[in-house]
Amino acid sequence: MAVLFANFEPMNPHEESRCENCIIRELNALRSLKKEELKAISDAKVTRTVKKGESIFKEGEKLNGVFCVRDGVSKLSKLSENGKDQIVKIASKGEVMGQRSLIAEEAANLSAIALNDMQLCFIPKENFTESISKNPEFIQALLKNMAHELKLADDVIVNMAQKTVNQRVAGILLYLDTHFGTDADGYLSLVLSRNDIADVVGTATELCIRTLTKFKKEGLIETEGKRIKISDHDALDQLWDGV
Amino acid sequence: MAVLFANFEPMNPHEESRCENCIIRELNALRSLKKEELKAISDAKVTRTVKKGESIFKEGEKLNGVFCVRDGVSKLSKLSENGKDQIVKIASKGEVMGQRSLIAEEAANLSAIALNDMQLCFIPKENFTESISKNPEFIQALLKNMAHELKLADDVIVNMAQKTVNQRVAGILLYLDTHFGTDADGYLSLVLSRNDIADVVGTATELCIRTLTKFKKEGLIETEGKRIKISDHDALDQLWDGV
DNA sequence: GAAAGCAACTGACAAAAGTCATCTTTTTCG
DNA sequence: CGAAAAAGATGACTTTTGTCAGTTGCTTTC
Numbered sequence: 354m355a356v357l358f359a360n361f362e363p364m365n366p367h368e369e370s371r372c373e374n375c376i377i378r379e380l381n382a383l384r385s386l387k388k389e390e391l392k393a394i395s396d397a398k399v400t401r402t403v404k405k406g407e408s409i410f411k412e413g414e415k416l417n418g419v420f421c422v423r424d425g426v427s428k429l430s431k432l433s434e435n436g437k438d439q440i441v442k443i444a445s446k447g448e449v450m451g452q453r454s455l456i457a458e459e460a461a462n463l464s465a466i467a468l469n470d471m472q473l474c475f476i477p478k479e480n481f482t483e484s485i486s487k488n489p490e491f492i493q494a495l496l497k498n499m500a501h502e503l504k505l506a507d508d509v510i511v512n513m514a515q516k517t518v519n520q521r522v523a524g525i526l527l528y529l530d531t532h533f534g535t536d537a538d539g540y541l542s543l544v545l546s547r548n549d550i551a552d553v554v555g556t557a558t559e560l561c562i563r564t565l566t567k568f569k570k571e572g573l574i575e576t577e578g579k580r581i582k583i584s585d586h587d588a589l590d591q592l593w594d595g596v
Numbered sequence: 597m598a599v600l601f602a603n604f605e606p607m608n609p610h611e612e613s614r615c616e617n618c619i620i621r622e623l624n625a626l627r628s629l630k631k632e633e634l635k636a637i638s639d640a641k642v643t644r645t646v647k648k649g650e651s652i653f654k655e656g657e658k659l660n661g662v663f664c665v666r667d668g669v670s671k672l673s674k675l676s677e678n679g680k681d682q683i684v685k686i687a688s689k690g691e692v693m694g695q696r697s698l699i700a701e702e703a704a705n706l707s708a709i710a711l712n713d714m715q716l717c718f719i720p721k722e723n724f725t726e727s728i729s730k731n732p733e734f735i736q737a738l739l740k741n742m743a744h745e746l747k748l749a750d751d752v753i754v755n756m757a758q759k760t761v762n763q764r765v766a767g768i769l770l771y772l773d774t775h776f777g778t779d780a781d782g783y784l785s786l787v788l789s790r791n792d793i794a795d796v797v798g799t800a801t802e803l804c805i806r807t808l809t810k811f812k813k814e815g816l817i818e819t820e821g822k823r824i825k826i827s828d829h830d831a832l833d834q835l836w837d838g839v
Numbered sequence: 840g841a842a843a844g845c846a847a848c849t850g851a852c853a854a855a856a857g858t859c860a861t862c863t864t865t866t867t868c869g
Numbered sequence: 870c871g872a873a874a875a876a877g878a879t880g881a882c883t884t885t886t887g888t889c890a891g892t893t894g895c896t897t898t899c
């Protein structure tokens with residue numbers, strides 16, 4: 354399985370996207386939040402609309418709550434010292450952004466930017482931390498979750514350090530396929546700019562484009578504008594695995 | 597500050613290294629473990645000696661406890677699919693290994709190998725998980741800790757993806773300096789093989805050696821056998837920062 | 840203390856990745 | 870709509886990184 358992000362499993366598309374559902378899904382696999390807590394959180398939340406390209410929060414900012422993605426997709430990136438952005442995570446429906454910062458009581462380490470029009474729920478810090486301090490099951494679920502994310506992060510470190518750009522580009526394509534699926538024509542549903550793909554892979558945009566062009570010539574993918582269709586999934590898998 | 601590992605702050609060298617201290621230090625900045633719990637853990641622990649080069653645990657293994665480092669240094673690495681080892685962390689006195697796996701209830705993601713002769717305390721799973729389930733302050737300290745490690749891991753991802761081998765070699769030298777200090781002659785106290793340095797940096801041993809040779813010619817470092825002395829700390833800093 | 844084995848090192852070359860300039864296509868917006 | 874801006878694409882070139890083959894030198898061990 355192509356691990357380029359410390360992400361959660363793909364969401365069941367039939368799942369509802371109400372806020373109650375979203376916080377349960379991300380933070381609370383064990384359904385450990387009590388009814389009253391959900392109600393309290395639900396009442397406190399503020400819904401916000403963010404347009405494509407707009408910033409949700411920036412690295413270094415102090416967050417006073419967490420954002421739950423109701424709809425749309427956001428990239429979480431960090432500016433490296435050489436001036437290039439590195440995309441560390443892609444958050445979509447049902448995922449929560451900012452909880453790491455709240456828990457660690459640190460400023461945000463990443464910037465969040467909307468990749469398309471989004472609907473967000475904002476849950477104030479107080480509601481979030483209250484659940485942490487008062488509900489042991491909730492903390493345990495959170496802890497387990499973080500421990501799992503930490504493993505995935507280690508995997509990403511290994512992949513970034515050891516895989517070639519070729520392999521990592523194959524990886525992001527497979528990732529987009531398993532996590533966001535394809536449209537009616539077989540094209541990857543989540544359309545990223547070449548520049549964003551390069552920022553995920555950690556390479557220059559030109560090399561990213563060249564790599565995609567090469568994949569196209571080799572019959573691994575087809576493209577139409579910025580849209581990409583995977584035509585030889587197995588070959589991409591093998592490329593990723595280094596066969 | 598050079599972040600090549602998701603590690604903790606350097607340990608105060610005057611701190612005692614009894615087990616009570618070690619688990620407090622790593623997992624329990626808030627001194628949240630109660631006296632009786634410490635006693636119970638202390639009684640249950642098993643001390644073990646591991647010689648240089650020996651394995652402590654291997655990735656894929658199921659751990660039935662955590663290891664606390666009493667003395668010596670261990671590398672935590674993962675074999676990438678292309679057959680190369682990537683060192684993800686260096687654990688030294690006072691640090692705990694294996695807790696991530698226990699918390700996530702997953703097999704070990706990393707292998708631990710002693711870099712020199714070591715003294716370890718083994719704390720059985722039951723003692724560890726009991727503290728987790730019964731002591732809310734303990735979990736909170738752990739959670740906060742994990743959240744912080746996650747931030748560091750993200751930083752490492754960015755560094756591996758965006759920095760050159762040159763910069764990353766400078767980074768590990770600075771890291772070794774701040775975390776393990778120097779001996780009487782000014783040489784870095786923790787002596788790694790060129791191969792291990794390469795495995796931290798994520799490059800080939802030959803390139804790692806060449807880079808060190810270049811640093812030597814440029815007057816950034818001096819070497820004597822495998823020992824390394826930093827002669828121009830500022831220049832290494834600037835290199836790391838990409839100035 | 841000699842042989843074996845390993846780690847450090849070097850040269851020569853190949854492959855991968857980055858950069859700069861330029862051109863084309865698509866998208867955005869007044 | 871049409872101009873301007875942004876994104877995509879490609880060529881030519883440089884730099885970085887990887888690989889293979891081999892030498893040197895240290896250290897371990899019988």
